[in-house]
Amino acid sequence: MERPCLYIVIPCYNEEQVLPITSGMFLEKLNSLMGAGKISEDSRILFVNDGSKDGTWEIICRLAAEDPHYIGISQSRNRGHQNAVLAGLMEAKDRCDITISIDCDGQDDINAMDEMVDAYLDGCEIVYGVRSRRDTDTFFKRFTAEGFYKLMNWMGAEVVYNHADYRLISSRALQELANFKEVNIFLRGMVPLVGFKSTSVYYERHERIAGKSHYPLRKMLSLAFDGITSLSVRPIRLITGLGLVIAVLSFIGVIWAVVSGLMGNTVTGWASTVCIVCLMGGIQLLCLGVIGEYIGKIYLETKARPRYIISDRTWEEP
Numbered sequence: 001m002e003r004p005c006l007y008i009v010i011p012c013y014n015e016e017q018v019l020p021i022t023s024g025m026f027l028e029k030l031n032s033l034m035g036a037g038k039i040s041e042d043s044r045i046l047f048v049n050d051g052s053k054d055g056t057w058e059i060i061c062r063l064a065a066e067d068p069h070y071i072g073i074s075q076s077r078n079r080g081h082q083n084a085v086l087a088g089l090m091e092a093k094d095r096c097d098i099t100i101s102i103d104c105d106g107q108d109d110i111n112a113m114d115e116m117v118d119a120y121l122d123g124c125e126i127v128y129g130v131r132s133r134r135d136t137d138t139f140f141k142r143f144t145a146e147g148f149y150k151l152m153n154w155m156g157a158e159v160v161y162n163h164a165d166y167r168l169i170s171s172r173a174l175q176e177l178a179n180f181k182e183v184n185i186f187l188r189g190m191v192p193l194v195g196f197k198s199t200s201v202y203y204e205r206h207e208r209i210a211g212k213s214h215y216p217l218r219k220m221l222s223l224a225f226d227g228i229t230s231l232s233v234r235p236i237r238l239i240t241g242l243g244l245v246i247a248v249l250s251f252i253g254v255i256w257a258v259v260s261g262l263m264g265n266t267v268t269g270w271a272s273t274v275c276i277v278c279l280m281g282g283i284q285l286l287c288l289g290v291i292g293e294y295i296g297k298i299y300l301e302t303k304a305r306p307r308y309i310i311s312d313r314t315w316e317e318p
């Protein structure tokens with residue numbers, strides 16, 4: 001088999017502190033893979049600048065001028081991590097045989113790439129990078145992050161446990177992923193839906209080399225909610241179930257009220273009535289909110305706006 005051409009796709013948002021350090025590590029890895037004869041010489045490191053407000057794009061341009069293995073594209077504005085990764089993957093899919101997406105902060109162990117490429121050479125089209133330990137994350141981050149995966153799966157959005165967006169995808173699988181036209185993208189949930197032979201590679205997660213995380217708890221919760229509502233209708237089913245349970249309980253309550261009324265016991269409980277009315281009001285609003293979220297998504301999907309807009313490239317398009 002001919003040696004595959006690899007593109008390492010790296011989203012970057014306000015990473016001027018990190019990029020000068022990690023870019024060298026990525027190039028070293030690429031060189032060692034090329035040296036080992038696993039990938040072809042035209043492999044590249046593709047940075048995706050996600051509308052950074054600092055000097056990230058300037059750094060990418062400088063790197064591209066220094067070494068032909070570095071290339072970069074820039075999004076016209078900040079669209080978030082998922083859109084940045086998708087933009088990079090779609091840009092790469094017609095130019096290479098395999099892509100590996102990885103964050104630029106050095107948290108994911110680049111040495112897992114060797115195993116990923118080996119798994120591809122063994123016939124896998126998708127290789128998930130899975131964190132085996134999170135010792136360097138704080139207890140709080142670890143607890144919330146692991147809760148995130150459990151909640152996702154429980155809500156019907158199947159994701160690979162402890163796998164983020166560090167993965168190898170072959171261009172063949174990417175061509176199929178390109179047919180998933182949704183604008184609400186959650187790659188962790190979409191890639192398993194593409195199918196093909198896949199496997200996992202385990203690695204240890206390190207601390208961020210510099211700068212700080214863009215995913216505090218608030219963003220993580222919104223990512224979880226977004227992922228769930230993009231991939232599954234289980235929350236709506238749960239609402240249906242909840243409605244049924246409450247209806248049955250109320251029916252029993254009505255029978256009880258009638259029977260005790262007939263037996264001459266008039267009920268005094270005003271407070272308990274108000275409590276139940278408020279509780280019901282709250283539950284109804286919550287359920288409406290969940291349904292509204294889905295309607296909002298339908299609204300966005302019907303508009304079918306572009307998922308990313310590339311404004312600059314470090315090379316000249318013919």
Ligand code: UDP
Pocket residue numbers: 010011012013014015050078079080081084102103104105107212213214215
């Ligand atoms: N990122 C991005 N756009 C954003 C936020 C983040 O492209 O709007 C990139 C960021 O530069 C990094 C990756 O996504 O390469 C993951 O972000 P971060 O390390 O902050 O998240 P964490 O690892 O803490 O979950």
Ligand code: MG
Pocket residue numbers: 103105107208213
């Ligand atoms: Mg990170």
